[in-house]
Structures are given as C-alpha cells and as structure tokens.
Amino acid sequence: MSKHTVFISSLLTLSSGCTRVYPDNSAESASAGASGESGGIIIGTTTAMATSQGSSTPTTTHTGSASTDNISTSDNLTSTSSTTTIQTPGTTLNESTSNNVTATSSNDSTDTDVATAICHNGIVEPNEQCDDNNDLNNDECVDECVIATCGDGHIQINVETCDPGSRNDEIECRIDCSYCGDGKLNIEYEECDDGPDNGINHVCSTECIQVGLRAFITANEVTSNLGGISGANSKCAELAGEFDQKPTKDYRAWLSQKVNGTVTEPATSFIKECKYPIISTTNNEIAKNFDLLFSEGPSIPINSDEYGATQDSPVWTRTSSQGKILDVPTISDCGNWAHQWNIGEDASTSLTITGTATPQPNTLHIHWTNIAVQTCDTTDTRLYCFEQCPPP
Numbered sequence: 001m002s003k004h005t006v007f008i009s010s011l012l013t014l015s016s017g018c019t020r021v022y023p024d025n026s027a028e029s030a031s032a033g034a035s036g037e038s039g040g041i042i043i044g045t046t047t048a049m050a051t052s053q054g055s056s057t058p059t060t061t062h063t064g065s066a067s068t069d070n071i072s073t074s075d076n077l078t079s080t081s082s083t084t085t086i087q088t089p090g091t092t093l094n095e096s097t098s099n100n101v102t103a104t105s106s107n108d109s110t111d112t113d114v115a116t117a118i119c120h121n122g123i124v125e126p127n128e129q130c131d132d133n134n135d136l137n138n139d140e141c142v143d144e145c146v147i148a149t150c151g152d153g154h155i156q157i158n159v160e161t162c163d164p165g166s167r168n169d170e171i172e173c174r175i176d177c178s179y180c181g182d183g184k185l186n187i188e189y190e191e192c193d194d195g196p197d198n199g200i201n202h203v204c205s206t207e208c209i210q211v212g213l214r215a216f217i218t219a220n221e222v223t224s225n226l227g228g229i230s231g232a233n234s235k236c237a238e239l240a241g242e243f244d245q246k247p248t249k250d251y252r253a254w255l256s257q258k259v260n261g262t263v264t265e266p267a268t269s270f271i272k273e274c275k276y277p278i279i280s281t282t283n284n285e286i287a288k289n290f291d292l293l294f295s296e297g298p299s300i301p302i303n304s305d306e307y308g309a310t311q312d313s314p315v316w317t318r319t320s321s322q323g324k325i326l327d328v329p330t331i332s333d334c335g336n337w338a339h340q341w342n343i344g345e346d347a348s349t350s351l352t353i354t355g356t357a358t359p360q361p362n363t364l365h366i367h368w369t370n371i372a373v374q375t376c377d378t379t380d381t382r383l384y385c386f387e388q389c390p391p392p
Contacts, residue, residue, distance in 0.1 A: 119145040150177040180208040185245035203279050212279040213387040219305035224334035224376045236385030242306040254384035256318045256325035257333035267323030274389030280304040294323045303357035314354040314381045317369045326353050334376035347377035
C-alpha cells in the first residue's frame, strides 16, 4: 500500500451524516470522518490527486447535484487545488476551499530520471549505455553516452582506422571499419598492408596484395650457437615481427650446414618460385628475384636491419654467392650451428665462412656472403634473413 503525506492549507470541517444524491434520485448516507460531508447535497466539484509508489492513485471528480464518478490515472502530480460549494436546505452557502496536496513516494519515476540524467558526469544513469566523464568521440563511449560501434561516424582510437558513418569519400572504408593502406593487416581482406609504404618498390601493392619479399640483417649480434638452422630460421621470423604483421611468417636464415652427409643450403631450401622482387626494410630493391640474387648477387648491400637501421658487421653464412654450401675440409658449420663455446675453449681450428654487409666495390656480388674465414667463438656476428614466397 502506498503512503501519502497530505497537507491541507484550509480545511472545512462539517458534521457527519452527509447525503449524496445520484442520477437515479436514490440517496446514500455516510459518515464523513473528521472532514466529511454533512447536511446537504454537493453541487460543486471536488478533485483529489496524489502520487503513490508501485501503483497509480485514482483521481475522483464529483460534478453537480447528480454526481458522476470519473476515475483517471495520474503518476506525476505533486499538488492540486479544489473548490467546494455546499448548499443546505433553505440556505445557500458559498465557501471556497483551497487545498494544497503534496504527495511523497519512495518510487523513482523513470521519466524524471531520464529527464535529469546528465551525460559526461562519470555516472551511468538510466537511458545511458556508458558514461566516461568526457565528451570525446574517439574512445569507447561517444555522443550521448552510447557505446562506440563501427558505423557510428566516429573513429575509435586503436580499434578503427576509418568509419563508414563519417562519409569520408577519400578512402574505401570496409564494413569492419578498416581500409587498405591503414597499416593494419586485415587477413580477411588483405595479403599485406604496409600503410603509406604500399606501392612501387614495396612488398605490398596499393591494393594490399603482396608483390615483394623482405630481406634484412639482424640488429643484434649473435653467437654461432643458433639452435641449428631451424633455430636460426625461428629467430628470423621472430625479428620480422617488427615490420611484418602476418600471423604466420616464413623467414629463413642465409646459412648452410652438413650433418651426416645431408646438406641444407639456401639454393635448395629457399622457396623462390613466386619470382617476387626482394626488398630491404627501407624499401630499396635488393634483387629482382631469388634467381637473380643467386646468379648476380644483391644490387645493394643487405645492411638494413628489422628496424630500418644500418649495420655493417660480419654475417654467419658458410654459403657461396650461388646459395651453395662452401664444402671445404677446413671449414665447418660451427657444430651444426648449435655448439655452446665455453670460456677458454680452443676454437682456433673451428672455422667458418662469413660475409659482410659493408659495400665492396666491384666484388659485392661475392663478398656479401663469402669474404672471410672466422673462428666459431666470435660474438660480434649477425644473420641475414630472407622472407620466403607465400604458398601458391
């Protein structure tokens, strides 16, 4: 049951025993209580209104000597005023009573809450999906405190690179709020995406189709203990993650080894059927394709690392310029590229071939991979890493 607090500014007190006349001329007597109806016929109007919790309070209207009860529902009334005129037999009494009624309730009206909700105050109120206490439209909560979605016309930082709702005709924004050239690989639509680097002399076309392969020298020096050629290949793929967003990367080290008579070398282990050009991390062409790399060597030094910085130290290879193993009795692959050299261990007879990333005039096509003999305990040497052709 709802509770009401009623304040009456003026109260007309009448004696009990009121007779109410209905349209069929019947009469009814009732006790009116402390402020009832008495000794006459109500011929004026009386209106009573209040607000309750959990239910609506009827409004009753009495009109004329033939009284009619009309009941309507009102949820949001806080005050009302009524005028009552009473006629007693043989006497006309005109008395105006002004009643101010205030109804209080513990129920919170939804309409009132919505009307008073303030967006951007940090409090999620009714009719708000979110409220992050700011009016920015590039985060998770935008506009009139609604959660950001693709298509709302706002570009959400670190989530969207465009929004079809913004009607930006300069780019073709996809339904997932991405576009070719935004620098974020979308494997559903793209083979690659180097952002503004898409285009000529790049591994990625302006249509986000792969048209080239990357090659680089490692930024950090490594020992000859690489975990074998497979370990070296894994290292190359890991480092390529600095610029290559593809979830599956196939990068291989330019290394050769001979284990129990089985030779592994770039000439036979590299996947080169795609005939893509080989491009540095600074977007310069190293070779037209792998075949020309093996036959003519690189057209520029392979001295750009995974970050695009220039390096010039020796490089582990044991590989000829044709991608073949240098199978010479005094030359080794440093324990299959997996031996841990301890302090004081004699490595004077353990030798291998290294190349150089430093430009060598007129002999570059040879010396980039075969320039010196080096002991296997050296620690200031790097790797060449080459991306492989993608699956057909």
